Amino acid sequence: MASDDDILPQDDSADDDRLPFTTYHQEEADRLQAEADTAAVVAADVLQNARYDEFFAPYQPKVREDFARHYVMTRQRWMDVGQADEEQPNRRLTIHTKEAYVALWAIQQKKLFDLQCQWRAEEVTDIPGVVITNDFDTLSAAIENSPALSPITAEEFALYLEWVQQADYARDLNDRHDGRFVWQNHRFLREALAPDAPPLQARPVATLKAVSDWYRFHNARTGHDRLLYLPDVRGTKEERYWDAWREGLREQEAIAQAAGTAPDPRPSYLPPEEHRTLATEFAGRFEPARLNRWREATELLRPPMSEQDRELQMITHFLLSTWEPVAVEGSPDWREATRQAYYAYCHRQLLEQLPVVYQEYLQRQSWGIAQPDRLDWDLSHHNMAQYYRGWLLDGRARLGEPEDFDF
Structure with missing residues (x-):
C-alpha cells in the first residue's frame, strides 16, 4: 500500500479462495449487474420499439432519449418498493398496533417478576419450566404463552392503561423492539425499585434503559413492593454451587497456564x-x-452521528412517511419541537391501539389458540438457561452432591 496511486490493492486469487465476508459484495455486484442488464433491455425497447412511436410523436426525439434514461430508474424503484409494499400491505397501518402488542406484555412481565420473587423465597415451589433462577429469563423471552402465568384480566389491563396514560412516552414507553428494559433482572430490580432508590432522572443513561417505571407504578397500587424484601433463599443456595463451578474454572485455567496453553489474553471483541x-x-x-x-x-x-441526531433522523423519516398530519408546536428549537410532536403522536396512537390488541388477545384466549410472538425471535439463540443449568450441575458435582435440581 505504499504507492499513492495504488488505493485499492488488487487480489489475483481465484474466486474459490475469496474470503467468506466478501461474498456480500459479490452478491451485491451480481444484483446490480442484473439490474443494469434489465435496464439496458428496457431502455433499448423504449428507444427502438415502433409500437411506442405514436406515444412519443408529440415530442422531439431528445425527449424520448431523456425519458428512457429516467424511466429505467423509476421502473426499478417501482419494482423494489412496490414489491415490498405488496408483500406487506399494512406495514404502515399496523406499526402502532404492533407496538401496542409488544407493550401489552409488560403486564405479564411484572406478574412473572413478582412470581420470581416468591419462587426465590420458596413461597412458591412449582412453576412450569423453572428449576434455576436463570429460567425466568427463558420464560420472559417467551412470555406470550407462558403456562406459569394467569391470563391478563380486565382489571390488570385497566391498571396498565392508567399508567400508560400518565407515562412519559419517550422515557417510559418508546420500546417497539422490547430492548430497553430488563424485565427479570432480580438483583438490579430489587435495588432500583426500593423506596430509597434515586429517581430515574438521576441515574446513568445505562440504568435508564434497564428498568420500567411500570413496575414502580404497579407496586404502589398493589402493595407488591413487599415482594422486593422477601429473602432470596433460592439464589443463596445457587450461589454456593456457582462458587464451586467458578473454582473449577480457576483450577482449569491454572492447569492450562502451567502447560503453556493458557487462554489468549488479547481482546477477542471490539x-x-x-x-x-x-x-x-x-x-x-x-x-x-x-x-x-x-x-x-x-x-x-x-x-x-450523535444519538440525538440519529434519533431525529429516525423521527423525520417516520413523519415524512406517515399518512396523517402531525401538529408541531412553535418553539425556538425545531428539533425539540419535532421530537415532542412525534412522541405525543406515538403516545396517542399507543393509547388507541392498546384496547384493540387487548380485545384481540381475549378473543384468542376464548378460542384456545396461541398468542403470536411479539417479536421475530428464534428463541433457541436466546435460551442461555440451558447452559446455566449444566454449569450449576457441575458445581453440585464438585461438592459431591447429586447432579439434579432438588436442593
Whole structure:
C-alpha cells in the first residue's frame, strides 16, 4: 500500500479462495449487474420499439432519449418498493398496533417478576419450566404463552392503561423492539425499585434503559413492593454451587497456564467505536497519503452521528412517511419541537391501539389458540438457561452432591 496511486490493492486469487465476508459484495455486484442488464433491455425497447412511436410523436426525439434514461430508474424503484409494499400491505397501518402488542406484555412481565420473587423465597415451589433462577429469563423471552402465568384480566389491563396514560412516552414507553428494559433482572430490580432508590432522572443513561417505571407504578397500587424484601433463599443456595463451578474454572485455567496453553489474553471483541479508532490508526500507518487525505476530510466533515441526531433522523423519516398530519408546536428549537410532536403522536396512537390488541388477545384466549410472538425471535439463540443449568450441575458435582435440581 505504499504507492499513492495504488488505493485499492488488487487480489489475483481465484474466486474459490475469496474470503467468506466478501461474498456480500459479490452478491451485491451480481444484483446490480442484473439490474443494469434489465435496464439496458428496457431502455433499448423504449428507444427502438415502433409500437411506442405514436406515444412519443408529440415530442422531439431528445425527449424520448431523456425519458428512457429516467424511466429505467423509476421502473426499478417501482419494482423494489412496490414489491415490498405488496408483500406487506399494512406495514404502515399496523406499526402502532404492533407496538401496542409488544407493550401489552409488560403486564405479564411484572406478574412473572413478582412470581420470581416468591419462587426465590420458596413461597412458591412449582412453576412450569423453572428449576434455576436463570429460567425466568427463558420464560420472559417467551412470555406470550407462558403456562406459569394467569391470563391478563380486565382489571390488570385497566391498571396498565392508567399508567400508560400518565407515562412519559419517550422515557417510559418508546420500546417497539422490547430492548430497553430488563424485565427479570432480580438483583438490579430489587435495588432500583426500593423506596430509597434515586429517581430515574438521576441515574446513568445505562440504568435508564434497564428498568420500567411500570413496575414502580404497579407496586404502589398493589402493595407488591413487599415482594422486593422477601429473602432470596433460592439464589443463596445457587450461589454456593456457582462458587464451586467458578473454582473449577480457576483450577482449569491454572492447569492450562502451567502447560503453556493458557487462554489468549488479547481482546477477542471490539465495540464499534474502537473499530473506528483502529481503522484510523491502520490507515495512518499503511494506506497511501492520498487515501489518508480523504480519510481526514471525511472525519472532519462527517463526524460520527450523535444519538440525538440519529434519533431525529429516525423521527423525520417516520413523519415524512406517515399518512396523517402531525401538529408541531412553535418553539425556538425545531428539533425539540419535532421530537415532542412525534412522541405525543406515538403516545396517542399507543393509547388507541392498546384496547384493540387487548380485545384481540381475549378473543384468542376464548378460542384456545396461541398468542403470536411479539417479536421475530428464534428463541433457541436466546435460551442461555440451558447452559446455566449444566454449569450449576457441575458445581453440585464438585461438592459431591447429586447432579439434579432438588436442593
